[in-house]
Amino acid sequence: MTDNNNLTKRDFLKRTGTASVAAASTVFAAPYVRAQSDTITWRLQTYAGPALAEKVIKPSIDEFNRIADGEMKIELYNANQLVPHGELFRALQNGTVDAIQSDDDSINAPVDVSIFGAYFPFASRYYLDVPVLWNWYGIRELFEDAYAEIDNVTYLSTGAWDPCNFATNKPIRSLEDFKGLRLFMFPTVGQFMQRFGVTPVSIPWEDVQVALQTGSLDGVAWSGIAEDYNAGWADVTKYYLTNNVSGAWAGSYFVNSTSWEKVPEKLKRLYMMCIDASHYNRLQWYWWGEAYYRVHGEKLEMTSIPESEWRTVEDEAFKFWDEKAQEGPRNARAVEILKQYVDTMRKAGPPYRYESS
Incomplete structure (x- = not known):
């Protein structure tokens, strides 16, 4: 038995070493790691x-x-x-x-x-129309x-x-200017714009810029101006029509x-x-x-169709709605909702809708 008052260096190291290991296992236990699986x-x-x-x-x-x-x-x-x-x-x-x-x-x-x-x-004029x-x-x-x-x-x-605006390599200042344009578009809005002489084109998104450069496309109606700049399409088109065919x-x-x-x-x-x-x-x-890009962007020239003429496009859209309502009861209900919404927004007046809209 070792005398507590006469510890050897070896005894001291044994005792303190054992205590240190115990303490370490208590205080510094390995943290829980979630298994990758x-x-x-x-x-x-x-x-x-x-x-x-x-x-x-x-x-x-x-x-x-x-x-x-x-x-x-x-x-x-x-x-x-x-x-x-x-x-x-x-x-x-x-x-x-x-x-x-x-x-x-x-x-x-x-x-x-x-x-x-x-x-x-x-169906919409402003972004908030969609969530509402x-x-x-x-x-x-x-x-x-x-x-x-x-x-x-x-x-x-x-x-x-x-919104859905038009960025093109030919200026659009009247409905007549739509005729013959080959535009990258979404299916339903493309189907609608065929009524005004547009040829809608569907190609992979990543091929659009080259198609604009080579002339395979005359423009895009796939976005607003923010995406035209973001996607690089503003680098290969010249004009931006401020009238849109949908607000969001x-x-x-x-x-x-x-x-x-x-x-x-x-x-x-x-x-x-x-x-x-x-x-x-x-x-x-x-x-x-x-x-911002309408005011400060330097790549696209802004063009517009007079509101009185653009009203023709909007009136034709309401006919298009009625045709789509015939495709089933859910579509009929959706069109009914859209009509109720437009009526409410117009009666509410500014800032929901202005006279020109």
Whole structure:
């Protein structure tokens, strides 16, 4: 037995070493690390090219991944990066991707109400019209009802993007100037503009700039002026028509139902909050950009069609609405809602609608 009053150096090291190991195991226990296999990983493809995606979705996905803190990660892919855009809905349905951000119209969503995605002619005049129509006038319920009939796809949300104006290499100052123009357009609005002599063209988003440079396209009616500058189209067109055929693009978020069911409730709520944050962020960016580039942009010359003549286009749109209302009861209800909305906004007067509109 060792005398406590006469510890050798060896005894001291033994005792203190044992105590130190015990203390270390208590105070400095290894932190919990989530196993990689526990992380939910999604693949999300957007309609947008790289530069545009930086504005319209990437900030919200980055924030989701940061807050999810390893519990879930969303990998973001740009337009056509995983699958061609026209096949995106089918890819979502079969699980090739877990989520998408796009309009219903250009992804060939197999629902009757898909025509009201993207740019339904003159359905909106300002960005706020879209969330109000969806969340306060009943369009959202029509979309939910339609997508409930589709296997393995869950519709989540619709928000507003930019208006549909015309950036071209030929000036447009009258309706006559539309005749013969080959324009990159969304399906439904392209179908409508055929009434004025336009030839709508559908090609991959990333091919548009080259097509404008080579003359295969005369212009684009795919966005407002903010995206014309963002996408580089302002570098290869000359004129910008200030009249628009729709005040805001209606874009939606969808998820694969099987993937969605595997996500814990708190992460579902986080994803929905990030979607709402993205909707809010875009309202600011587009409202800023559409005015800023008209005034300070130096690449495009502004042209306009007189309001009295442009009224012809708007009147024709209401005929187009009535034709689309004949395609089914949900479409009829959507058109009825749009008419009620227009009537309310006009009667409300400024700032909701002005006499010239």
